[in-house]
Amino acid sequence: MKKGRVTLKDIASKLKLAPSTVSRALNNHPAIGEDTKKAIKKLAEELDYQPNPMALGLLQKKSNTIGVIVPEITSHFFSAIITxxxxxxxxxxxxxxxCLSNESYEEELTLVKKLSKMRVDGILVSPSxxxxxxxxxxxxxxxxxxxxxxxxxxPGLEADKVLVDDYSGAYQAVEYLIRSGCTKIAHLGGPLNLSTTKHRLQGYLDALEKNKVPLRKDYIQHVKGFSHKxxxxxxxxxxxxEDAPDAIFAINDNIAxxxxxxxxxxxxxxxxxxSIVGFDDEPHSLYFSPALSTVWQPVYSLGMLSARILLxxxxxxxxxxxxxxEVFKPELVVRASSREDSVGISD
Structure with missing residues (x-):
């Protein structure tokens, strides 16, 4: 027997059968006798035969593969979703x-083309x-x-979607800062075209307006990416x-x-x-000095539900x-990086 991957032809040659007979036997085709099936399956196991998934995919017009496209995988957020x-x-x-898009639209396009050529059966995606x-x-x-x-x-794409109520999370965070006595609250927002950026910004703005806190446009700054730098x-x-803020609500924990x-x-x-408040509740935020107040998201559940819907x-x-x-509700987690609630108003 030659070295390398064992093929249907190798098994067929050993048993002096046609490769098509071997293939049918391994797939329990009713036209193949039980004795023949047993002999073929026994030899396949002895030779450690492994079916070629790509070939099966072409034959069955499916690959039994699901593509997952995420912007990055180094943060707890996306790794927990993938889990x-x-x-x-x-x-x-x-x-x-x-697959990682690395926050690149061009890379995302390339990944979609590759996954399409591989005949994936479905795709889960968090866009760049x-x-x-x-x-x-x-x-x-x-x-x-x-x-x-x-x-x-x-926005505008008709598809199944599993999201988090970013607006609610931001609103909770900013209203808490106001209740704690902060009057000059700034916002470090994300890249402007992201839905999460827009919703968290709107939550920030509405919390200020509802609580009659003056809005200062110079208190809103947008970051280009989500890393610490x-x-x-x-x-x-x-x-x-000259009149610096007394609180910052950040788009995520890294920026916080x-x-x-x-x-x-x-x-x-x-x-x-x-006072400083983040968003995401990354595990390491608890060990900052002081520990970071932040907005918790049910990211593991988000990943599970997305997968169930796709299946x-x-x-x-x-x-x-x-x-x-489907929209999950986030929760504010108050720690030592923000002042205590001095008003005592319940949500």
Whole structure:
């Protein structure tokens, strides 16, 4: 026997059978006798025969593979979502292929094309921060490849979506800062085209308006990315204002950590001089000094539900069932980086 991957032809040659007979026997075709099936399966096991998934995919017009496209995987946020997805997909007949767009629209396009060529059975996607057009997802749908959008919305795209109420989370955070006595609240927002950025900004604005806190446009700065370094310059710009803010609500915990770093370097005490609140409740936020107040999101559940919806959609590709829109509610987690609620108003 030759070295390398064992093929159907190798098994057929050993047993002096046609490769088509071997293939049918391994797939329990009723036309093949039981004795022949047993002999073929026994030899296949002895030779450690492994079916070629790509070939099976072409034959069955499916790959038993689900593509997952995320902007990055280094944060707890997306790794927890992927864990939730895997815990649902793992026991099923499907495998998952994780792809990183690195917050690039062009890379996202390339990934979609590659996954389409591989005949994936469905795609779970959180679009990049640079994605403004969603035609590449529509093309997948037109080719009967179901798409489930999670975390970041694709406005105008008709698809199953699993999101978090970012507006509510931001509103809770800013109203809490107001109740704690802060009157000059700044916002470090994310890239402008992201749905999460827009919803959290609106929550910030509405909380100020409802509580009659004056809005200052120079208190709103937007970061270009979500890493720690992206928050440094925008925070300096805020804290170097003549009438500097006494609180910062940040788009995520990484940017909040940047704000804490800059504030400390400028000699400010947290939370006595400035309160800081993040978003995401990354595990390490608990171990900041002081521990970071933040907005918790049920990210594991978000991943699980997204996967369940996609599996259901794959099973009912031809159904006219309406697309689902599921929205999780976040919760404010108060720690030491923000002042205590001095008003005592309950939510």
């Amino acid at each position: 939730g997805i895997q815990d649902v997909i793992g026991p099923s007949e499907y495998n998952i292929m994780i 921060s640079a994605t403004k057009d969603f035609d590449h997802f529509r093309r997948l749908q037109n080719n009967d490849v179901p798409v489930v959008v999670f975390d970041r919305d694709c 992206d928050g440094i310059k925008p925070t300096k710009k805020l804290l170097e204002l 950590a940047s704000a804490m770093h800059v504030a400390k370097k400028m000699g400010l005490a947290i939370p006595d001089d400035i 259901q959609r794959i099973k009912n590709t031809n159904s006219n069932e309406e697309f689902r829109m």
